[in-house]
Amino acid sequence: xxxxxxxxxxxxxxxxxxxxxxxxxxxxxxxxxxxxxxxxxxxxxxxxxxxxxxxxxxxxxxxxxxxxxxxxxxxxxxxxxxxxxxxxxxxxxxxxxxxxxxxxxxxxxxxxxxxxxxxxxxxxxxxxxxxxxxxxxxxxxxxxxxxxxxxxxxxxxxxxxxxxxxxxxxxxxxxxxxxxxxxxxxxxxxxxxxxxxxxxxxxxxxxxxxxxxxxxxxxxxxxxxxxxxxxxxxxxxxxxxxxxxxxxxxxxxxxxxxxxxxxxxxxxxxxxxxxxxxxxxxxxxxxxxxxxxxxxxxxxxxxxxxxxxxxxxxxxxxxxxxxxxxxxxxxxxxxxxxxxxxxxxxxxxxxxxxxxxxxxxxxxxxxxxxxxxxxxxxxxxxxxxxxxxxxxxxxxxxxxxxxxxxxxxxxxxxxxxxxxxxxxxxxxxxxxxxxxxxxxxxxxxxxxxxxxxxxxxxxxxxxxxxxxxxxxxxxxxxxxxxxxxxxxxxxxxxxxxxxxxxxxxxxxxxxxxxxxxxxxxxxxxxxxxxxxxxxxxxxxxxxxxxxxxxxxxxxxxxxxxxxxxxxxxxxxxxxxxxxxxxxxxxxxxxxxxxxxxxxxxxxxxxxxxxxxxxxxxxxxxxxxxxxxxxxxxxxxxxxxxxxxxxxxxxxxxxxxxxxxxxxxxxxxxxxxxxxxxxxxxxxxxxxxxxxxxxxxxxxxxxxxxxxxxxxxxxxxxxxxxxxxxxxxxxxxxxxxxxxxxxxxxxxxxxxxxxxxxxxxxxxx
Amino acid sequence: xxxxxxxxxxxxxxxxxxxxxxxxxxxxxxxxxxxxxxxxxxxxxxxxxxxxxxxxxxxxxxxxxxxxxxxxxxxxxxxxxxxxxxxxxxxxxxxxxxxxxxxxxxxxxxxxxxxxxxxxxxxxxxxxxxxxxxxxxxxxxxxxxxxxxxxxxxxxx
Numbered sequence: 001x002x003x004x005x006x007x008x009x010x011x012x013x014x015x016x017x018x019x020x021x022x023x024x025x026x027x028x029x030x031x032x033x034x035x036x037x038x039x040x041x042x043x044x045x046x047x048x049x050x051x052x053x054x055x056x057x058x059x060x061x062x063x064x065x066x067x068x069x070x071x072x073x074x075x076x077x078x079x080x081x082x083x084x085x086x087x088x089x090x091x092x093x094x095x096x097x098x099x100x101x102x103x104x105x106x107x108x109x110x111x112x113x114x115x116x117x118x119x120x121x122x123x124x125x126x127x128x129x130x131x132x133x134x135x136x137x138x139x140x141x142x143x144x145x146x147x148x149x150x151x152x153x154x155x156x157x158x159x160x161x162x163x164x165x166x167x168x169x170x171x172x173x174x175x176x177x178x179x180x181x182x183x184x185x186x187x188x189x190x191x192x193x194x195x196x197x198x199x200x201x202x203x204x205x206x207x208x209x210x211x212x213x214x215x216x217x218x219x220x221x222x223x224x225x226x227x228x229x230x231x232x233x234x235x236x237x238x239x240x241x242x243x244x245x246x247x248x249x250x251x252x253x254x255x256x257x258x259x260x261x262x263x264x265x266x267x268x269x270x271x272x273x274x275x276x277x278x279x280x281x282x283x284x285x286x287x288x289x290x291x292x293x294x295x296x297x298x299x300x301x302x303x304x305x306x307x308x309x310x311x312x313x314x315x316x317x318x319x320x321x322x323x324x325x326x327x328x329x330x331x332x333x334x335x336x337x338x339x340x341x342x343x344x345x346x347x348x349x350x351x352x353x354x355x356x357x358x359x360x361x362x363x364x365x366x367x368x369x370x371x372x373x374x375x376x377x378x379x380x381x382x383x384x385x386x387x388x389x390x391x392x393x394x395x396x397x398x399x400x401x402x403x404x405x406x407x408x409x410x411x412x413x414x415x416x417x418x419x420x421x422x423x424x425x426x427x428x429x430x431x432x433x434x435x436x437x438x439x440x441x442x443x444x445x446x447x448x449x450x451x452x453x454x455x456x457x458x459x460x461x462x463x464x465x466x467x468x469x470x471x472x473x474x475x476x477x478x479x480x481x482x483x484x485x486x487x488x489x490x491x492x493x494x495x496x497x498x499x500x501x502x503x504x505x506x507x508x509x510x511x512x513x514x515x516x517x518x519x520x521x522x523x524x525x526x527x528x529x530x531x532x533x534x535x536x537x538x539x540x541x542x543x544x545x546x547x548x549x550x551x552x553x554x555x556x557x558x559x560x561x562x563x564x565x566x567x568x569x570x571x572x573x574x575x576x577x578x579x580x581x582x583x584x585x586x587x588x589x590x591x592x593x594x595x596x597x598x599x600x601x602x603x604x605x606x607x608x609x610x611x612x613x614x615x616x617x618x619x620x621x622x623x624x625x626x627x628x629x630x631x632x633x634x635x636x637x638x639x640x641x642x643x644x645x646x647x648x649x650x651x652x653x654x655x656x657x658x659x660x661x662x663x664x665x666x667x668x669x670x671x672x673x674x675x676x677x678x679x680x681x682x683x684x685x686x687x688x689x690x691x692x693x694x695x696x697x698x699x700x701x702x703x704x705x706x707x708x709x710x711x712x713x714x715x716x717x718x719x720x721x722x723x724x725x726x727x728x729x730x731x732x733x734x735x736x737x738x739x740x741x742x743x744x745x746x747x748x749x750x751x752x753x754x755x756x757x758x759x760x761x762x763x764x
Numbered sequence: 765x766x767x768x769x770x771x772x773x774x775x776x777x778x779x780x781x782x783x784x785x786x787x788x789x790x791x792x793x794x795x796x797x798x799x800x801x802x803x804x805x806x807x808x809x810x811x812x813x814x815x816x817x818x819x820x821x822x823x824x825x826x827x828x829x830x831x832x833x834x835x836x837x838x839x840x841x842x843x844x845x846x847x848x849x850x851x852x853x854x855x856x857x858x859x860x861x862x863x864x865x866x867x868x869x870x871x872x873x874x875x876x877x878x879x880x881x882x883x884x885x886x887x888x889x890x891x892x893x894x895x896x897x898x899x900x901x902x903x904x905x906x907x908x909x910x911x912x913x914x915x916x917x918x919x920x921x
Contacts, residue, residue, distance in 0.1 A: 022856045029864030030852040030871060032798015032838035039797035194899050196802045196810055196865040249800075249865035250899050282803040484863030484900050657859040657905075664902030665862065691807035691897065699890040702903045 015506045015564075016496035016503050017029055017719045020657035024488045024508065025247075034247040036204055037216050038279055039199040045202070046075055046113040048268045048278030049120035050261060051127050052288065053098070055109035056357040056684030057136035057149065060101055060109065060129065068112060069128040073119035076272040077127070078264070079110045084233040086225065086263050091160070093152060094323035094360075095476035096260035096267075101134065103151050103322035104357055105685045106288045108260045113276045116691065138684055140296070140319045140354035151322055151355035160320060164331035164351035166613045168407030174311025174346030178302025182383040186375040187750035188295040189681040190319075191672075192286060193364055194696050197249015199289055200279030200515035201262050203269040205591040210240040211269075215262065216248040218255040219521035224513045226258040230266055245511035248483040248635055252669070253363030254289055255483075255521050257325045261288075286689030290362035292680060293327040294319040296372040299379055301344075307389050307397040309344040314375065316351040317356055327361025328353045330368030332456060336614055337372045337730075339408035340621070341448045342380075342398035347407055357684045358577040363523060365666065369449060370673060370733060377445040377734030381741060390434070390737065392425050395446055400623065402712075409607075409614040410621060413723070414712035416649025417446060417623040423647040423708045437745055439581075440642075443738025445626045445731035451651065451714070451722030452619030453604040454524035461603035462531045463517025466495065468546075468596040470588055472566055472581035474499060474506045476538075479519025482510055485725055486658035487527045491535045493654055494718050498539035500563030501580065517601060525723030528654060531618065532718035534602035542598035549594070550583045601702070604716075620714045620722045624648035626667070626731035630739040637755030639675060639740060647708035648727060652720030656709060661726060663707045666728020668697045673729065674736040676752050765833035772840025780827045783849035787811045789827035791836060798838035798868040802897070804896075809896030812869035813837045819876035821895075838868035841875070850913045851875060858909035862900035870896050874910045886911065 028034045065077040080099030088094045098107045110127050114120035134263040137143040143151070143158040151158055175181065201215040214509060220243040227241045248255065261278055262345035268276040298315045320328055338349045342514050384394035388579045400406070402415045414603060424430075424444055433442045453460040465477040476495050482488045492506040499506075510516065519531065525742050543563060551558040554577075556570045563569070588595055607615035629643040653659045676695040680687040688694045713720035733751055740758070748757050768777045771794065780789050787804075790796045799822055802810030806824040813822045814836040815829075841849040848856070851871050859865050870893070877884060877892035883890060883898065889910050890903075898906065914920055 015823065020859070023858065023861055025864070026856040026861040027848075028850065029861045030838075030855045031842055032796070032800075032868040034864050035797065036800075036865060038801065065911075196808060196897065196899055248863055250863045252899070282805060282808075484861075486862070506843050588826070642912050649878075661859050661901055661905055664904045665900045666901035666902070669899065690805060691803055692805075696897060696899065697902075698897055699893045699907070702890070704905055705902065722877060 005740060014497060016493045017654050019493065019655065021489055021493060021503050021655055023486050023658060024492060036247045036249050037202065037214060038197065040202055040214055040246060040277065041256065042202065042204060042275045045275045045277055046115060046272055047117040047120045048111060048113050048265050048276045049124050050108050050264060051107055051110040051124045053102035053105055055102055055131050055133055056105050057134045058102050058131035059134060060098065060737065061132050062130040064128040065110060068123040069125060071119065071123050073115040074112055074123045076113045076268055077110065077123065078267055078271060083267050086230050086233045086735060088258055088260060088263060089324045090326060090328055091324040094260060096263040096394045104322070104359060106257040106359060108264060111264045111268060113272045124278055136357040136684065138356055138358055139337045140317050140356055143354045143356045145196045148640065151357060157391045158355040160324065160328060160355065162328055162353055165350040166335045166339060166347065166408065169346035171311050171313050171346045171348035175302055177304065177310040179305045179385060180194065180387040181300055181302040182379050182386055182613055183300040184379055184382065184749055186378065187369045188301065188374065189751055190291045190294045190359065190681065191677040192289065192291045193250065193252040193254040193255055194677055195250030195252065198280040198282060199261065200267050200277065200287040200401060202275060202277040203266045204275035205269055209236055211241045211266065212244060213266065214244045214246050216246050216251065216255055217243065217485060218251050220245050220513050221479065221518045223258050223406060227266060230238055230263050234270055236412035243513045244485050245481060251483040251522065252365045252442065253367065256521060258365040282351045283689045286694060287686040289326065290325045290360050292364035293330060293361035297371065297375045299375045301379055303383055303384050304351040304388050305387070307387055307394055309342055309398050311346040312338060312344045314338055318351060318353045320355050321358045321360030322355060323360045325360055332609065332613070334368040334372035335408060336450065337369055337376055337448055340406035340410050341373070341376060342395065343400060345407060359686065365669060366730050369447070369726065369730045373445065373447055373730050374733045374751065375539040377731065378737050381738045383613055385586070392421060392430055392444060396421055400491055409616055411616045413716060414649065414651060414714045415621065415623055416710040418714045419710050420623060420625040420647035420649055421446065423710065424625045424645050427645040427706055428627045428629055428643065433629060434683040434742060437743070439632050439743050441739045441741070441743025442627065442629045443735050443742055445725055445734030445738065447624050447731040449727045449730060450524050451529065451622030453526040453530045454618045455586045455608050457520050457525070459603055460520055460526070460530060460606060461601055462519040463599065463601045464534040465597065466538045466542045467518060468542065468584055470581065470585050472501060472505065472584060474501060474507045476506060476535060477516040478508055478510050478531055478535060480510055480527050481522035483522055485527070485662060486655060488530060489658060490654045491531060492527050494532050494535050495539045497719065498536055518598065525622065525725035525727065528721050528725045529717050530602060530604060532721060534600055536718045537602055538598050538600035541600055542596050542764060545596050549587050553583060553586055554578055558608065576681045581633050591718040619716045620651065622649060622722045622724060622727050624727050624731060626735035630736065630743055632740055632743045632758065634744060637758030639753065641671065641703040644703045645708065646728060647687065647710060648724060649710045649712050650724050651714035651717045651722035652711050653709050654719060654721050659709060660707045662724050663728045664705050667732055668702060670729030670732025671736065672697045673751060674733040674753060678752050693710060711762035765828055767828055769830045769832060770834040772836055778827070782828060784812070784827045785823055786825040786830060788825050789820040790822060796837050796839050800865055800868060802865065809873060810866050810869040810870040812896065814872055814876055817876065817879055819873045838871060841871065850916065854909040854912045856906050858912060860901060860905040860909040866896060866898045870898065870906055878914060883914055
């Protein structure tokens with residue numbers, strides 16, 4: 001269902017934008033022709049394998065690789081002791097091969113490259129490591145104590161020097177102004193991405209010393225930069241690194257950083273002189289990739305008698321695990337809902353990230369927002385009840401409005417939060433269904449997310465190069481990354497619309513650092529907005545060139561010309577027209593001829609957050625509301641989702657079918673987070689590294705979903721669009737928790753909301 | 765050991781070690797990369813192929829077992845000049861493909877489901893496809909794609 005808020009401002013007569021065009025690579029994928037990293041082979045390729053730590057915290061006394069080296073078929077065995085040190089991670093605290101000690105299960109102790117995977121696996125078994133176990137710490141609160149074992153000896157404390165803090169207005173005064181105050185604690189588990197295609201890469205050095213890495217990465221240009229550092233460590237400072245993105249078998253943030261296994265593959269390729277491919281098996285994918293971070297949150301919010309929020313105050317402790325990846329920076333995104341979901345004048349937020357001997361965390365769809373929003377939106381219901389308001393009415397009273405500047409300094413352009421709330425209210429039959437307490441209940445969870453890129457890096461840009469051939473066909477070389485979300489198709493639609501050609505006339509090439517211009521990566525729901533704008537402006541540039549050069553051919557001033565249905569024509573006199581391919585050939589095949597090539601580098605007009613963590617870090621903000629109707633069996637704790645509705649203000653649906661796919665897929669992941677997903681750790685070791693013990697939503701679990709698309713026509717976005725990749729899972733957990741509360745009176749404050757928690761007597 | 769079987773309509777032979785799985789043989793010996801390994805433990809369904817028209821997890825079946833049998837993979841579905849099978853076409857048109865890694869296994873499971881029950885309702889589709897996991901789509905568009913093929917057949921009334 002597409003609901004257009006302001007029909008009069010939606011651009012008329014769109015041909016390509018707004019259509020339900022199939023994903024461009026779907027034809028290949030349904031025939032099994034897409035080449036993922038697992039399918040890639042090059043001549044003389046070796047197989048890499050890593051030896052993981054058997055302890056959560058231990059001194060490495062001795063590594064004996066002699067038996068592995070003697071195994072026939074083994075080409076190279078490397079450890080931290082026979083390779084130069086390369087460190088990775090946001091704090092550069094993660095040596096890719098461990099020396100001296102290990103700090104977590106899954107630490108990389110040694111690696112081999114061999115003629116076959118079987119030989120590599122056998123070689124790993126032949127490596128003898130002697131450990132001396134060290135006292136370990138697995139609880140971030142214990143890790144903060146002065147007498148806790150230090151995870152990194154070179155640091156003074158286990159608390160990371162990342163003092164996340166945001167203060168807006170006067171939170172103490174806001175507390176005084178409140179007539180009602182709710183105060184609770186919330187607990188969020190480790191969950192993992194569960195990409196259907198496991199992680200891996202292929203590294204190959206060329207005779208000239210340059211390196212090519214094939215990788216299903218979300219960040220090929222940042223990966224290139226990281227791999228160049230590894231090249232410097234190998235004494236190859238001036239050499240080149242080319243990163244080629246393979247088909248990506250799911251990413252969801254897991255491939256937003258570079259990890260030790262990638263550097264290990266590069267080292268294996270370097271020392272063996274052969275191409276090396278290293279791929280995780282499913283068990284490794286579960287225990288050796290980084291997760292969504294575990295969070296403990298204490299939150300209080302207050303409101304006046306007339307239902308207006310006066311303050312919000314949140315303290316968080318994040319279990320950082322043994323090393324830093326992007327997980328340690330997620331508080332920067334958590335600040336967004338904390339400061340700017342609803343109008344809340346006074347805000348205080350403090351978060352600590354703490355090293356432990358647990359697994360470490362990275363980006364995962366939503367980037368901290370799901371955790372923060374679970375706490376905020378669960379408690380909004382609690383506060384509404386204290387103050388005597390219907391929770392949906394309470395949200396409407398406090399809803400953000402278009403054009404507002406939030407306390408953190410976000411310049412909200414379009415904002416359809418109110419419309420989303422009303423749409424979910426109507427869809428759920430809210431008034432009729434709410435408040436029964438008979439095992440049936442309804443609940444909602446609102447959200448804000450960046451919708452116009454996010455300047456978390458110095459550049460939030462994306463480059464596009466466009467060329468047209470002699471036949472009116474268009475090639476777009478985009479820095480963007482398609483990981484299944486449909487960047488290829490959305491970019492083709494935008495370019496086709498602007499250039500007046502058909503979507504099938506456009507080929508979008510992405511995935512080779514030597515071929516396209518820079519892009520920061522597929523994250524922050526930014527690709528449609530940033531890569532879309534980049535493609536739009538490049539196409540506009542190409543169109544300008546075509547019209548300029550076509551003017552003399554058609555004997556019409558340039559201003560009168562446009563392109564539509566593959567024809568250059570006069571707006572004043574449509575009979576004056578020439579087929580686009582003919583125009584292009586006429587420009588090309590003559591003395592001093594030319595071909596049309598255009599490029600654009602788009603970087604959104606946004607700020608890095610300042611020292612106080614304030615500023616407008618996205619060019620647009622996406623709002624939405626999740627709603628659920630549940631049935632809870634109060635004997636067994638079984639939750640059945642009877643109806644699920646998601647209303648999203650997306651600006652403009654460039655491709656409603658692909659957009660629905662984002663909504664439905666995000667909801668499925670969010671419902672798994674709500675009800676069943678959790679990595680269980682025992683003293684740092686993952687206990688459930690398989691799909692039998694780590695449950696994700698499958699077909700029978702999936703409820704019907706009503707997707708309501710609200711179009712607000714964001715002026716800064718391509719054809720009015722805002723980003724949408726992450727929001728579909730952000731609001732799901734509070735919607736489910738609130739619906740369960742409505743059904744049972746039980747308030748569950750820790751995820752996942754399992755049957756065990758629901759049959760327990762006390763609130764959790 | 766030496767085995768002979770029908771692979772996507774052609775008679776083939778292979779000389780494979782006893783311990784090799786059907787998945788490994790199809791990917792390594794026959795370069796059928798559309799057969800995907802998602803877990804290697806029979807949990808995710810990405811490696812689904814048809815053996816004598818039954819959907820199986822090829823990661824759990826030994827290659828030797830298909831001696832004398834008919835094996836169909838995603839590569840065998842499209843007809844002459846790349847004409848797609850109705851299920852493949854429906855997956856494309858209904859937006860049932862995102863990252864695509866689970867897609868070949870999904871389509872093969874759907875093929876077996878419709879072979880067994882040409883007119884499944886949504887609940888039967890959900891149950892019939894329960895062994896195939898997808899992390900991108902939320903399953904809805906896959907259900908719609910399968911439903912469209914079922915309804916597109918003449919027998920569903």
